[in-house]
Amino acid sequence: MTPTVHPPIMGHTLRRVAFFLLVLLTTLIAMGLMVSVFQTDGLSPMELILLLLYAILFSWICISFWTAFMGFFVILTGRDRWAISRHPGEPPESAAPPPRTAILMPIYNEDSERVFAGLRAIHQSLADTGQLADFDFFVLSDTRDPEVWVEEELRWQDMVRALDGQGRIFYRNRPENTSRKSGNLEDFCTRWGGHYRYMTVLDADSIMKGETLVEMVRIMERHPRVALLQTPPVPINRESLFARILQFAGSLYGRMFTAGLNYWQLGESNYWGHNAIIRIQPFLEHCGLPKLPGREPFGGDILSHDFVEAALLRRAGWEVWLAYDLEGSYEEIPPTLIDYAKRDRRWCQGNLQHLRLALAHGFNALSRLHFSMGVMSYLASPLWLLFLMATGVNAYFQAQHEPVYFFGENWAPVWPVSFAVEMTTVLLVTLTMLFLPKGLALALLLKDSRLRRAYGGMLKATLSVVLETLFSVLTAPVLMLFQTKFVLAILMRRAVGWPPQQRGDHMTSFREAAQTHGVQTLIGVVAGVLSYQYVPAFFWWFIPVLLGLVLAIPVSMLSSSIALGRQARALGLFLTPEETELPVVLRYLEENLQETEPVLPVLHEKPASRFVQALTDPYVNALHRSLLPPREPPGKRRRHYLEGLVHQLEEEGPDSLSAAQKRDLISDPDMLLRLHTLFWSRPPANAGMLP
Amino acid sequence: MDRGKVSVAEPYLPPSQSAPSSEFILARLGAYWQALGVTDPAQVAALSEQALRRAAESPELPGLNPVMRALVAAGELLDDWLARALELPRTSAELVAARAALLSGVVPDWPAALFAPPGEVNSVLDALRAARAEPTPPPSPGAMPAQRIDLFWLLGPLRRLWHREPRA
Numbered sequence: 040m041t042p043t044v045h046p047p048i049m050g051h052t053l054r055r056v057a058f059f060l061l062v063l064l065t066t067l068i069a070m071g072l073m074v075s076v077f078q079t080d081g082l083s084p085m086e087l088i089l090l091l092l093y094a095i096l097f098s099w100i101c102i103s104f105w106t107a108f109m110g111f112f113v114i115l116t117g118r119d120r121w122a123i124s125r126h127p128g129e130p131p132e133s134a135a136p137p138p139r140t141a142i143l144m145p146i147y148n149e150d151s152e153r154v155f156a157g158l159r160a161i162h163q164s165l166a167d168t169g170q171l172a173d174f175d176f177f178v179l180s181d182t183r184d185p186e187v188w189v190e191e192e193l194r195w196q197d198m199v200r201a202l203d204g205q206g207r208i209f210y211r212n213r214p215e216n217t218s219r220k221s222g223n224l225e226d227f228c229t230r231w232g233g234h235y236r237y238m239t240v241l242d243a244d245s246i247m248k249g250e251t252l253v254e255m256v257r258i259m260e261r262h263p264r265v266a267l268l269q270t271p272p273v274p275i276n277r278e279s280l281f282a283r284i285l286q287f288a289g290s291l292y293g294r295m296f297t298a299g300l301n302y303w304q305l306g307e308s309n310y311w312g313h314n315a316i317i318r319i320q321p322f323l324e325h326c327g328l329p330k331l332p333g334r335e336p337f338g339g340d341i342l343s344h345d346f347v348e349a350a351l352l353r354r355a356g357w358e359v360w361l362a363y364d365l366e367g368s369y370e371e372i373p374p375t376l377i378d379y380a381k382r383d384r385r386w387c388q389g390n391l392q393h394l395r396l397a398l399a400h401g402f403n404a405l406s407r408l409h410f411s412m413g414v415m416s417y418l419a420s421p422l423w424l425l426f427l428m429a430t431g432v433n434a435y436f437q438a439q440h441e442p443v444y445f446f447g448e449n450w451a452p453v454w455p456v457s458f459a460v461e462m463t464t465v466l467l468v469t470l471t472m473l474f475l476p477k478g479l480a481l482a483l484l485l486k487d488s489r490l491r492r493a494y495g496g497m498l499k500a501t502l503s504v505v506l507e508t509l510f511s512v513l514t515a516p517v518l519m520l521f522q523t524k525f526v527l528a529i530l531m532r533r534a535v536g537w538p539p540q541q542r543g544d545h546m547t548s549f550r551e552a553a554q555t556h557g558v559q560t561l562i563g564v565v566a567g568v569l570s571y572q573y574v575p576a577f578f579w580w581f582i583p584v585l586l587g588l589v590l591a592i593p594v595s596m597l598s599s600s601i602a603l604g605r606q607a608r609a610l611g612l613f614l615t616p617e618e619t620e621l622p623v624v625l626r627y628l629e630e631n632l633q634e635t636e637p638v639l640p641v642l643h644e645k646p647a648s649r650f651v652q653a654l655t656d657p658y659v660n661a662l663h664r665s666l667l668p669p670r671e672p673p674g675k676r677r678r679h680y681l682e683g684l685v686h687q688l689e690e691e692g693p694d695s696l697s698a699a700q701k702r703d704l705i706s707d708p709d710m711l712l713r714l715h716t717l718f719w720s721r722p723p724a725n726a727g728m729l730p
Numbered sequence: 731m732d733r734g735k736v737s738v739a740e741p742y743l744p745p746s747q748s749a750p751s752s753e754f755i756l757a758r759l760g761a762y763w764q765a766l767g768v769t770d771p772a773q774v775a776a777l778s779e780q781a782l783r784r785a786a787e788s789p790e791l792p793g794l795n796p797v798m799r800a801l802v803a804a805g806e807l808l809d810d811w812l813a814r815a816l817e818l819p820r821t822s823a824e825l826v827a828a829r830a831a832l833l834s835g836v837v838p839d840w841p842a843a844l845f846a847p848p849g850e851v852n853s854v855l856d857a858l859r860a861a862r863a864e865p866t867p868p869p870s871p872g873a874m875p876a877q878r879i880d881l882f883w884l885l886g887p888l889r890r891l892w893h894r895e896p897r898a
Contacts, residue, residue, distance in 0.1 A: 175867070196834070196863060211864050225874050233870030319872075327874040332881070351877055377891035398882030535796050640835055656829075657766050658833035665827035666865050687813045708826075713793075720797035 051121070051305055058109065058303040062101040065472070069097050071463065072465045087431050092426040099415050100472045107292070107476035110299025114483055119298070121305055123268065124254070128261030137173045138236035140178050140256055140316070145179045145223045147216070148187050149243040153632065154178070155194040157246050158524060160627035162202055164249035167623070174210040174252065175235070181216040185660050185701040188212055189649035192666055193642055194618065200638040214668060214706065220312070221328050221344035232319045242313035245272065247317060248367025249623045255316040258362065264323065267349060268355035269308060269315040270368035271297040275617045278544050279374045280607060281598035284510050286372065287503055287613035292480045306327035306358035307405040312345035314368045318357075323346070325355040331395065336388050336529045343389030346413055348405035367622065374544045375599035380521040387417045387525040419524035427584065431570060431609060434577040477504050493616035497661040503613045513594050516587035520559050547599035549592070556591035563588025650701050651693055654714045664708045673707060681710050688714070755782070758797050762804055766833060768841045776845075781807055808832075811844055817853055824862065826890050831861040 073093055077086040102424045113119050120126075142161065146154055158176060165171045178195055195210040202208065224240065232238070237259055239252060247270075255268055274282070274289040301308065326348045331338045349359045373379040390413040396402070397410035431518060470623050481504050484491040494500040565584045570578040578585075585593075597603060607613055617625060635641060641659060646652050653663045673681065684700050693701065705711055734864050747754070759778040778800075785796070785803035794802065812828045813820050832840055835858055843854040 066828075199863070200834075200836075200861070205860065206864050209864075210868050229872055229874050230869055232872045234867055274814070323872045325877060327876040329876040329879055331879075361740055361786075395881050396879065400880040400882070401861045407837060457812035530893075647781065657762075658830060660837075661833055661865065665830045665863055689743045690741045712802075713798075716794075716798045716801040717743070717763075718788060719801050720758060720795060721746060 054303050054305070058105055061105045061108075062098060065101045065105070066094065069465060069468055072468070076465070083433075085429060085436070089429050089433060091427065092332045092422055092429065094625065095468065096419065096422055096426060097472075098471065099419055102412070104472040104476060104584035106299035106303070107295050107479060108299065109302040109431070110295035110297065111476075111483065113298040113302055115297060115486060121302065122263065122362075122364060123258060123265065123306075124362050124364050126262070128258070129263065131260040137170075138256060138260060139234060139320075140237040140239060140252070141177055141231070141235040142174055142239045142241065142511045143177045143224065143225070143227060143460065144241045144243065145178055145181065145220050145244070146191070146243045147220075148184045149182075151187060151190040151194045154243050155198050156631035156635075157244065158208075158630055159198055159202065159631045159635075160624050161241075161247055161249070161512045162198075162204070162208070163627045164247075165252060166249070166626040167543050168249040168253050170249075172254070173205075176204070177227060177231075178208075178210045178552045179227055181219070181222050182211040182212060183216065183702060184698050185650045185653075185705055186648060186698075188702070189653045189663060189705070192662055193639060193649075193659065197639045197642055198638045201407075201635075210666070211668075212666070214670070217340070217575070218328070218340050221341065221348075225327065228319060228323050232323055235319055237316050237663070238319055238322075239316045240313050242370060244371035245314050246275070246369040246624055246628060247314060248622065251365055251367035252316075254365060254615070256363070259316055259318060260362075264358050264359070265360055266318045266352045267315055267359045269310055269359070269361045270365045270408065271361065272311075272314040272368045273366075273617065274372040275369045275614075275629075276371050276603045277374050277617070278601045278608075279546075280601075280604040280728070281376055281379070282372055282374045282544070283599070283604045283607060283613045284507050285379075286615050286618075287494075288507050288511070289372070290615040290617070291484075292476060292502070294363070295476065295480045295483065297361060301361045304361065304405060306360055307353055307403060308349070308359045308361040309409045310345040310349035310359060311400075312343075314397060321352060321355065325351045326359070331392065334532070337392055337395060341389070342392055346393060346406075346409055350402050350409065350637065353403045353406050354401050357625060357721040367624065369617070375547050375600075376517065377547055377551065380518065380555075382416075383522060384525050385517070387522065388529050390414055390417050391526065391529050402722050408422065416565050417522050417526055420519040421526050422730055423519055424523050425515075427581075429583070431566075431574060431577055434574045438574055438576070446668055474508060477508060480504075490616065493614070493619045495565050495611040495614035495619070499611040499614065506612065508716055510598070512583050513587045513590060514598075516563075516584045517556065517559055517591045517595070520562065521590070544601050545599070546601065547596050549596060552592045552595045556595055559588050559591045563591070634661070648652070648693060650705065653705050653711070655718050657715070660711060660715045663705060665712050666710075667706065667708050672709075677714070681707060685714065685717070689717070747797075749794070750795070750797055755786050755797050755800050762801055766804075766808065767835075770841065770848060773841050773845065777804065777807065805829075812858075815851065816858065827862045827864075828858055830863060831858050834861065836861040 044350065070090070070093070073090055074082075077083075077090065082090070082402045144154065144158055155178075158178065162171070162176065165174055165624075165713055178191070180188070180191055182191060191212070192210065195208070199205055199208050213223060216222065218225065221663070224238075237256060239247070239255065241247065250271065255270065255535075259265055259266055271293060273293065274286040275285060276285060328341045328344055328347060330340060373382050393410040397407050397414065402410075481501060484494060484497060484500055484655055491497055491500065495503070563585050566581070567578070567589065570581050570585075608618065621629070641652075641656065649659070652659045654660065681703065684704050688704070696704070704714065756778055757878055759781055760774050763774045768777060778825050781804040784807060785799040788803060793866065807819070808827070809825055809829060811831065813825055816825075816828055818825045818828060836892065837854050839845065840854060843851040
């Protein structure tokens with residue numbers, strides 16, 4: 040089907056014109072103030088650089104500010120006539136059978152217990168809606184670690200048994216994880232996509248309410264031109280102070296930002312990679328991702344595939360919407376500042392790749408803007424750093440400049456013109472743009488007493504906003520240095536890996552904090568001493584940045600504390616509605632993690648190694664063999680390689696093998712059976728695993 | 731590292747015996763049957779006997795010592811029964827899945843079914859069929875062609891001008 044795009048609607052255009060005019064005008068006003076400061080004796084090259092950097096950074100802040108501002112008004116008035124969830128659309132054919140939807144959870148070396156507990160919670164929540172039969176579940180594993188691989192298989196089988204999910208809950212592990220997550224989804228689409236009209240893509244830590252999943256399908260059915268519907272995932276479930284602060288910010292400010300985004304993006308929205316429903320047919324037709332020419336990091340596989348897929352769907356004329364007002368979509372966030380930075384490192388390379396796509400032929404203007412916004416989310420950090428450095432250098436030269444009061448034969452002194460008012464105005468405008476959205480989000484609580492109570496009441500919510508603001512001021516310089524480092528590494532073509540995330544709560548040790556933030560602290564101290572020595576006036580302005588860097592180690596450690604996070608919760612600080620009243624789906628998750636006894640006896644105990652268990656335990660061995668995809672018998676060279684590994688295992692034990700070697704051994708069904716009999720014929724001494 | 735020295739550490743698996751005693755083979759077979767869920771000593775003895783007979787009749791395979799051959803034969807006995815009872819091809823993924831289902835504990839007293847007359851094990855077989863792992867649905871393939879993305883190139887417009895098709 041080649042869809043026709045909605046005819047341009049005046050209101051749609053007006054919203055965008057208003058938005059971009061506001062961004063442009065605000066930037067121009069701020070630039071005007073800056074130029075008036077610099078222009079007294081002509082623009083020096085340094086001032087020109089400063090002006091250029093300020094223009095880029097300020098317009099970036101403006102986009103964010105006006106988005107929040109529009110979201111504020113949408114929520115305040117409660118009116119949004121074009122919100123996809125409120126638009127009635129076309130009534131679906133009543134005689135048509137209900138569409139089938141696949142719920143996909145792509146995973147990669149994740150904590151299997153949490154993954155399956157989450158999936159079970161979604162399953163249970165869907166069962167509550169009575170529409171479970173319209174959904175199938177797929178665990179799409181790209182896991183490479185053999186220990187995790189075997190654990191996943193057992194957890195999957197356990198879930199199937201416990202929920203009677205035979206023929207509805209599926210699992211597969213890809214032999215090669217070609218093209219990472221996008222390849223993983225492509226593999227699903229090309230092999231089983233024909234069974235389904237929709238797929239709902241989740242992340243390993245996603246949780247979605249059954250009602251929300253059903254509602255997403257209903258919206259898609261009523262809007263046949265919509266290819267992708269994104270829900271805003273609300274951060275939940277973490278207990279560390281760092282994560283609770285982020286959860287609070289994401290929850291309170293997030294809903295305003297997403298409402299604002301939808302206000303001006305409408306059917307040309309973006310895809311965030313998970314917690315979204317996708318119409319499979321257009322995805323198959325238009326979202327096959329090419330390899331970008333050239334070497335990594337800018338060439339090769341497209342890493343942040345979500346933005347590109349949304350752009351490709353838009354290019355083909357399909358609509359992409361953000362259902363900002365659909366609740367019941369959740370995700371978990373990194374528990375510590377260091378984990379947050381690690382996640383940034385993975386995302387950074389993918390987003391910088393978009394630099395090449397922003398100017399590629401054929402994409403819509405808004406898709407180009409999405410690409411540019413993706414790039415700017417990381418490029419902003421080195422630009423801010425450059426701006427701060429240039430300001431410091433400029434201030435230094437200004438300080439060296441002796442004012443001349445008498446020119447030629449003039450007897451009257453010529454007083455230097457003070458631009459303190461203009462400079463202060465520029466600073467105040469910038470700070471307002473940065474911090475006002477927080478105040479607006481808080482003000483929205485005044486409108487809704489239920490929500491106000493859910494955030495702990497007005498007083499505690501206000502205190503939480505103040506503390507969150509202080510925390511974000513402290514951590515912003517640290518993240519700026521992290522992201523600058525990542526951007527530089529990528530520009531120098533040092534590709535980042537694809538490390539799995541450490542998702543569970545855990546404390547940051549002094550050693551880890553010192554190793555990670557040591558250089559940042561040193562930079563803070565050196566910059567402080569230099570600025571105090573040479574540009575004392577600048578030093579005082581610079582203090583918030585310096586403080587963040589100098590305190591990076593204690594802030595990182597303290598904020599990772601679960602005890603502090605719990606204490607803050609007990610005091611009613613950083614509360615979110617999900618913490619105040621646990622939604623049923625999250626209660627299911629909690630119960631699954633804490634109380635549910637596995638059906639499979641083999642899961643009652645956690646052996647030292649699931650890999651060894653796959654070799655020794657007859658059930659685990661048979662299950663694993665039954666799940667291996669059919670493959671050609673190995674060639675001579677491969678056989679010799681595997682023989683070598685068997686000898687190594689016999690002589691030096693499993694610890695001598697790398698994860699990849701272990702994986703090779705248990706990927707071959709014949710080898711697996713042979714090792715099973717080998718271990719039973721000669722049980723290893725003192726291993727305690729076989730009678 | 732001193733390359734002249736040879737490691738004297740114990741190997742992880744004890745060395746293979748070239749001619750293991752029949753007691754040793756029976757002991758290993760017995761342990762294996764127990765791990766598969768056969769607890770009745772009489773059944774263990776009978777099954778071990780069958781496995782030994784089968785191993786003796788099977789051709790010698792390189793790399794398999796007598797104990798391994800007996801253990802392979804034990805597994806084959808189980809697979810034979812499953813293939814016959816569930817009417818599955820002898821070498822198939824379904825058969826391996828059936829073996830996994832059998833060993834998962836879904837049929838607690840499966841050894842009794844193994845020795846029972848054919849008509850009396852229907853409920854066991856139904857339970858096995860239902861518990862057989864079905865990891866993926868049948869294929870329903872579709873093509874997902876890689877899309878063309880023309881990246882921006884500074885000299886791109888000039889190049890397009892140069893390569894413009896002549897007018898008809």
